[in-house]
Amino acid sequence: DTAVSQTPKYLVTQMGNDKSIKCEQNLGHDTMYWYKQDSKKFLKIMFSYNNKELIINETVPNRFSPKSPDKAHLNLHINSLELGDSAVYFCASSQGTANTGELFFGEGSRLTVL
Amino acid sequence: AQTVTQSQPEMSVQEAETVTLSCTYDTSESDYYLFWYKQPPSRQMILVIRQEAYKQQNATENRFSVNFQKAAKSFSLKISDSQLGDAAMYFCAPNAGGTSYGKLTFGQGTILTVHP
Numbered sequence: 001d002t003a004v005s006q007t008p009k010y011l012v013t014q015m016g017n018d019k020s021i022k023c024e025q026n027l028g029h030d031t032m033y034w035y036k037q038d039s040k041k042f043l044k045i046m047f048s049y050n051n052k053e054l055i056i057n058e059t060v061p062n063r064f065s066p067k068s069p070d071k072a073h074l075n076l077h078i079n080s081l082e083l084g085d086s087a088v089y090f091c092a093s094s095q096g097t098a099n100t101g102e103l104f105f106g107e108g109s110r111l112t113v114l
Numbered sequence: 115a116q117t118v119t120q121s122q123p124e125m126s127v128q129e130a131e132t133v134t135l136s137c138t139y140d141t142s143e144s145d146y147y148l149f150w151y152k153q154p155p156s157r158q159m160i161l162v163i164r165q166e167a168y169k170q171q172n173a174t175e176n177r178f179s180v181n182f183q184k185a186a187k188s189f190s191l192k193i194s195d196s197q198l199g200d201a202a203m204y205f206c207a208p209n210a211g212g213t214s215y216g217k218l219t220f221g222q223g224t225i226l227t228v229h230p
Contacts, residue, residue, distance in 0.1 A: 031216055041153075041203060043220040056217055090159060094216040102149060103216050105159035 003027050006091050006106040013081060014114055020077045021109045023091030030095060031055075032074035033103065034066060037088040049074055078111075086113045116141050120206055120221035127196045128229050134181075135191045135224045137206030143167075147209045148182070149218065150191045154202040162204070165189065193226075201228045 004025045013019055025032060033056075034046040048056035049068040063079045078085060088110045092103040118139045127133035139148070150162040165173045165182050172180050177197075181190045189208070193200055203225050207218040 033216055041223050043205065043207075043218075045217050048216060088157065092159075092216070102161040102164060103159075103218065105151075108157045108159075110157075 002106075004091055004093055004104050004106040006089075006109045008109060009107060010110050010112075012112045012114065015081055015083060017081050018077070018079045019081060019111070020075055021089055021091075021111070023074045023076070023106060025072055025091075025093040025104070027093055027095070027104060029093035029104070030071050031093060032068065032071070033092040033094075034074065034076050035090040035092060035105075037090060037108070039087070043090070047074075047076075081111075081113045083113050086111055116208060116210060116219040118206055118208060118219050118221040120204075120224050122224045123222070124225045124227070126227040126229060127193070129196055129198060131196055132192060132194045133196055133226065135193075135204050135206075135226070137189045137191070137221055139187050139189065139206070139208045139219075139221075141187065141208060141210075143210065148180075148189045149207045149209070150178075150180070150189075151205045151207060151220075152200075152202040153205065153223075154199075159205075163191065196228050198228050198230060201226055 006023045031050045033048045037043045046060050047066040052068045065077045068074045088108040090108045091106040094103050146167045148165045151159050163175045163178050177194045179192045203223045205223050206221040210217040
């Protein structure tokens with residue numbers, strides 16, 4: 001069983017469209033994250049949820065809206081897609097709070113905006 | 115804000131040889147964790163090794179070990195007996211410490227090529 005799964009893995013869409021990426025983890029973790037990896041492979045945190053509560057919200061355009069229906073799921077909705085949104089989006093999860101261990105990453109969702 | 119520097123954009127090593135990837139970081143926290151992740155062409159981010167900043171002993175995981183110098187804020191990764199499957203992009207990532215849940219700051223990455 002995949003520990004952290006994301007769908008879709010690939011997404012090609014037109015500028016201006018709205019799209020969503022879904023993430024589910026079966027590890028029983030209480031914290032989930034979205035990270036963005038740009039074309040230069042630079043990885044940066046976007047959001048984090050702990051038990052469905054938003055705890056990290058980096059400087060991200062408000063076109064990006066995370067939603068966590070329960071602690072096993074964290075979805076990312078993007079409105080009015082722009083060319084610069086093309087990237088690989090990684091979902092991750094971890095157990096516990098501060099100074100804890102590793103993040104478990106999904107396989108990433110490659111978003112291409114044309 | 116944390117900064118992380120991986121000064122080697124690319125490194126190469128012969129199979130069975132040893133290679134060291136460097137990483138320096140800046141943090142105001144005294145207690146934090148540091149990680150090395152690898153990202154093979156499959157894109158999956160895989161944890162290689164973890165170090166707790168309050169522990170003086172360097173972490174070791176099979177062929178992977180770190181040289182952690184807290185005062186110098188240096189965290190290098192040594193890969194011994196390199197294998198073809200070690201070829202990947204390697205990222206150094208300290209976490210923010212305090213109450214920042216899993217907020218990792220990633221370095222720019224080092225592409226490791228392993229020659230047979």
